Amino acid sequence: MKLNISFTVSIRLISIKIIIYFFIRFSYKKHLKK
Incomplete structure (x- = not known):
């Protein structure tokens, strides 16, 4: 269970970073085009 929670948290962090x-x-x- 604890492993699953940490796995979900890591996936969330990775998705946020992406x-x-x-x-x-x-x-x-967009800035370059201006």
Whole structure:
């Protein structure tokens, strides 16, 4: 059970990092176009 919780937390952290990465990349490209 404890392992499962930590696994879910790690997946959540990874997904958040990916979302932030794509968001920064997208905003950076938008900034370059201007």
